[in-house]
Amino acid sequence: MRITVLAGGIGGARFTRGLLHHLRTAAPGSEVTVIGNTGDDIRLFGLQICPDLDTVMYSLGDGISVERGWGREDETFTIKEELAAYGVQPGWFGLGDRDTATHLVRSQMLAGGYPLSAVTSALCERWQPGVRLIPMSDDRVETHVIVDGDEPGTRRAIHFQEWWIKHRAALPAHGFVLVGVDVAKPAPGVLEAISDTDLLLLPPSNPVVSIGTILQVAGIRDAVLATTAPVVGVSPIVGGAPVRGMADACLSAIGVETSAAAVARHYGARQPTPGGGDAAGLLDGWLVHAASDAGAVHELTPLGIATRAVPLLMTDLDATAEIAAAAIDLAESVRR
Amino acid sequence: MRITVLAGGIGGARFTRGLLHHLRTAAPGSEVTVIGNTGDDIRLFGLQICPDLDTVMYSLGDGISVERGWGREDETFTIKEELAAYGVQPGWFGLGDRDTATHLVRSQMLAGGYPLSAVTSALCERWQPGVRLIPMSDDRVETHVIVDGDEPGTRRAIHFQEWWIKHRAALPAHGFVLVGVDVAKPAPGVLEAISDTDLLLLPPSNPVVSIGTILQVAGIRDAVLATTAPVVGVSPIVGGAPVRGMADACLSAIGVETSAAAVARHYGARQPTPGGGDAAGLLDGWLVHAASDAGAVHELTPLGIATRAVPLLMTDLDATAEIAAAAIDLAESVRR
Numbered sequence: 001m002r003i004t005v006l007a008g009g010i011g012g013a014r015f016t017r018g019l020l021h022h023l024r025t026a027a028p029g030s031e032v033t034v035i036g037n038t039g040d041d042i043r044l045f046g047l048q049i050c051p052d053l054d055t056v057m058y059s060l061g062d063g064i065s066v067e068r069g070w071g072r073e074d075e076t077f078t079i080k081e082e083l084a085a086y087g088v089q090p091g092w093f094g095l096g097d098r099d100t101a102t103h104l105v106r107s108q109m110l111a112g113g114y115p116l117s118a119v120t121s122a123l124c125e126r127w128q129p130g131v132r133l134i135p136m137s138d139d140r141v142e143t144h145v146i147v148d149g150d151e152p153g154t155r156r157a158i159h160f161q162e163w164w165i166k167h168r169a170a171l172p173a174h175g176f177v178l179v180g181v182d183v184a185k186p187a188p189g190v191l192e193a194i195s196d197t198d199l200l201l202l203p204p205s206n207p208v209v210s211i212g213t214i215l216q217v218a219g220i221r222d223a224v225l226a227t228t229a230p231v232v233g234v235s236p237i238v239g240g241a242p243v244r245g246m247a248d249a250c251l252s253a254i255g256v257e258t259s260a261a262a263v264a265r266h267y268g269a270r271q272p273t274p275g276g277g278d279a280a281g282l283l284d285g286w287l288v289h290a291a292s293d294a295g296a297v298h299e300l301t302p303l304g305i306a307t308r309a310v311p312l313l314m315t316d317l318d319a320t321a322e323i324a325a326a327a328i329d330l331a332e333s334v335r336r
Numbered sequence: 337m338r339i340t341v342l343a344g345g346i347g348g349a350r351f352t353r354g355l356l357h358h359l360r361t362a363a364p365g366s367e368v369t370v371i372g373n374t375g376d377d378i379r380l381f382g383l384q385i386c387p388d389l390d391t392v393m394y395s396l397g398d399g400i401s402v403e404r405g406w407g408r409e410d411e412t413f414t415i416k417e418e419l420a421a422y423g424v425q426p427g428w429f430g431l432g433d434r435d436t437a438t439h440l441v442r443s444q445m446l447a448g449g450y451p452l453s454a455v456t457s458a459l460c461e462r463w464q465p466g467v468r469l470i471p472m473s474d475d476r477v478e479t480h481v482i483v484d485g486d487e488p489g490t491r492r493a494i495h496f497q498e499w500w501i502k503h504r505a506a507l508p509a510h511g512f513v514l515v516g517v518d519v520a521k522p523a524p525g526v527l528e529a530i531s532d533t534d535l536l537l538l539p540p541s542n543p544v545v546s547i548g549t550i551l552q553v554a555g556i557r558d559a560v561l562a563t564t565a566p567v568v569g570v571s572p573i574v575g576g577a578p579v580r581g582m583a584d585a586c587l588s589a590i591g592v593e594t595s596a597a598a599v600a601r602h603y604g605a606r607q608p609t610p611g612g613g614d615a616a617g618l619l620d621g622w623l624v625h626a627a628s629d630a631g632a633v634h635e636l637t638p639l640g641i642a643t644r645a646v647p648l649l650m651t652d653l654d655a656t657a658e659i660a661a662a663a664i665d666l667a668e669s670v671r672r
Contacts, residue, residue: 046382046444078412082437086462097433101418108382126422 001030003328004197004229005131008037008210009052010069010244011236011314013059015203018320020060020130026325032131033193035220037205038116039136039143039178039213042161044093045083047103048110051161052210053120053135054102061127069244072098092166117187134193136214139184143209145253146174160209169246173253176209181216194223199331201324202233202282204243204312207263208250215282224282225270230331232285233267234323235260238312239292260288261296269304281305285330287312287323306334337366339664340533340565341467344373344546345388346405346580347572347650349395351539354656355663356396356466362661368467369529371556373541374452375472375479375514375549378497380429381419383439384446387497388546389456389471390438397463405580408434428502453523470529472550475520479545481589482510496545505582509589512545517552530559535667537660538569538618540579540648543599544586551618560618561606566667568621569603570659571596574648575628596624597632605640617641621666623648623659642670 001023005016016034023030037052051070058064058072065073075096084091095103102123109119115138124133143160148171150156157177163169194200205211215221224231236247237260248258256266268281283305288296289312300307308330314320337359341352352370359366373388387406394400394408401409411432420427431439438459445455451474460469479496484507486492493513499505530536541547551557560567572583573596584594592602604617619641624632625648636643644666650656 045440046447047440076412076414076433078433079415079437079440082434083440086437086441086459088441097412097414097436098418100433100436101415101422104381104383104415104419105422105424111382123422 001027001199002033002197003030003199003201004033004035004193005201005203006205006211006214007034007052007056007203008205009040009055010059012052012203012205012210013056013064014069014314014320015201015234015324016056016131017059018314018317018322019201019324021317022321022324022328026328033189033197034131034133035190035193035214036120036133036135037210037213039141039209040160040164041140041142042093042159044090045088045095046107047100048107049093049103050106050116050120050135053133054099056131056133057120057124057127057129060129060131061124063127070094071096075099090162090166093161094165115187117189132189132193134189135187136190136220137184137217138187140180141184141213141217142179143213144177144179145171146177147171148174164246169249173249175253176250178213178216184217186217186219190217191219191223194220195227197227197229199328200224200227200229200231201327202231202267204234204236204314206245206247206250207236207266208247208254208256221282225280228336230284230334230336231270231282232287232327232331232334233264233283234287234327235263235289235293235312237263237293238289243313259296260286260293261299264288264296264300264305264307265303271304284334285327287326287330289313306330337363337535338369338533339366339535339537340369340371340529341537341539342541342547342550343370343388343392343539344541345376345391346395348388348539348541348546349392349400350405350650350656351537351570351660352392352467353395354650354653354658355537355660357653358657358660358664362664369525369533370467370469371526371529371550372456372469372471373546373549375477375545376496376500377476377478378429378495380426380431381424382443383436384443385429385439386442386452386456386471389469390435392469393456393460393463393465396465396467397460399463406430407432411435426498426502429497430501451523453525468525468529470525471523472526472556473520473553474523475516477517477520477549477553478515479549480513480515481507482513483507484510500582505585509585511589512586514549514552520553522553522555526553527555527559530556531563533563533565535664536560536563536565536567537663538567538603540570540572540650542581542583542586543572543602544583544590544592557618561616564672566620566670566672567606567618568623568663568667568670569600569619570623570663571599571625571629571648573599573629574625579649595632596622596629597635600624600632600636600641600643601639607640620670621663623662623666625649642666
């Protein structure tokens with residue numbers, strides 16, 4: 001089976017790890033492609049940093065800090081301290097020493113003319129993540145957040161990472177601007193991985209600044225709409241709050257309620273229904289958390305989104321594999 | 337008193353540390369300028385690395401590894417390990433994590449258009465070395481070493497650092513090539529620091545690939561010849577061997593015997609003597625190690641190089657300060 005996953009960082013990486021664990025016994029020989037968000041990439045200290053790609057790569061390559069969920073295990077932060085001692089800004093970015101080696105290799109390959117997709121493949125030679133990891137685009141797309149300016153009535157845009165890390169997403173966001181998205185093209189293989197797949201999964205990644213960003217690259221959303229493969233998503237919202245991260249702040253910035261059902265309605269149903277579901281949506285199926293959100297099943301099904309309630313907490317690898325299994329099972333039930 | 341020092345790495349840095357210690361009580365208010373060798377600079381992993389400048393800066397700023405003599409105290413080498421895990425070459429360079437922050441800041445400032453002299457000043461804002469540290473040139477000059485090629489009768493050039501670190505200077509060297517020296521200009525302030533000084537010191541740095549390199553930058557040798565200040569050197573050779581490092585391999589590559597007297601003859605006397613000393617040499621005075629090289633006093637004095645034998649082992653700060661004091665005392669005796 002060919003499976004394609006649109007992934008952000010921690011949520012997407014953990015889900016994919018469970019997916020691979022499930023496939024190892026349930027469908028050995030399956031090929032998984034992960035299309036990674038690069039909207040949160042940032043250039044700092046001369047280093048090109050791709051937090052989401054690295055989180056996927058490290059997670060699937062057993063190099064991730066299990067405790068933090070990002071960055072490397074056994075990480076140290078001496079370079080960060082040293083840069084601060086030189087007075088170099090910003091000080092809020094968690095630049096790990098081990099991680100820096102990845103950034104150095106990437107930055108050098110990019111400087112040498114390799115596209116990010118080739119660089120990512122090269123880095124994955126070491127990590128052997130067990131998936132084909134492709135950045136959504138080789139072109140630079142950077143998520144900026146519109147926040148209040150210093151003067152009343154004014155607004156300014158700050159890099160997503162500054163908003164997310166420095167301000168812990170606590171500055172009210174009025175929206176997101178994807179710098180460069182107007183000219184960005186999907187990386188080689190991205191559109192094919194969506195059109196020529198047996199199953200497209202939206203893991204419990206941030207629906208706004210991770211999956212939402214990927215979908216804004218020219219052609220990707222249309223490819224999802226057009227693929228013959230079933231499209232099944234896993235709710236990142238459990239009981240009205242993000243399982244992890246601050247997706248609520250992102251959702252409220254675009255006027256979407258923080259609930260499993262609202263996120264599904266935001267993605268929309270692929271199949272218009274007699275009952276009048278959204279046209280041109282993305283989802284065939286949707287998983288919500290059984291203990292808290294079972295009510296969404298009855299709300300969403302009439303909209304054309306086949307919804308099931310199962311346990312959605314990725315507490316360990318087995319529990320996560322169960323979620324992936326449920327997503328695959330749901331996909332089979334909606335396959336046209 | 338204004339004192340200018342032409343320095344390489346460890347030897348020059350330790351000597352200058354002793355010099356500052358001596359001046360603190362003997363001549364407070366003295367201004368010391370160090371002109372640093374940049375011929376052993378190397379660009380690796382996208383980082384511009386200036387080993388000699390950093391050794392001086394860290395040594396005088398109390399950040400040096402006392403045990404190693406180069407790099408930072410409390411250093412770790414995780415980035416080096418990680419780069420090796422990616423298969424990135426070369427693996428022989430001792431890239432420390434703390435050190436990497438310095439290289440990142442320097443590389444970024446250089447990429448931003450600042451000349452190396454301005455970058456060095458900026459880095460010294462943190463380290464407060466107590467001297468004005470100026471690179472010999474803002475232009476790139478790289479020492480390469482001519483060694484045997486793979487085929488008999490052929491030769492090839494390798495970067496000085498590869499020869500020095502990877503091969504421990506054990507590959508026979510047929511000479512040195514300073515790539516870029518034909519167009520390099522002295523950095524701002526270098527020539528003035530030589531002409532407008534009260535004393536010019538050649539510390540026990542490598543006479544070939546440190547001081548010898550500095551002297552090859554256009555105008556520097558002529559400025560030394562022309563300065564009215566006395567020029568006094570400290571022998572890096574004690575009892576027929578380098579005190580530290582592999583200067584013997586460098587000396588033999590240019591056909592100079594590894595002895596205190598031979599190095600002095602290589603530098604040459606500034607004042608032609610009735611006895612027929614070398615014309616257009618550099619030295620007014622020369623210190624040799626009393627316990628092993630006192631015989632050089634009688635050999636060199638007739639050549640016009642005022643030579644004294646004193647203890648030259650920089651075993652601790654006080655002993656090093658004594659050497660600096662002896663150099664200053666000798667300079668006063670030859671001042672014209």
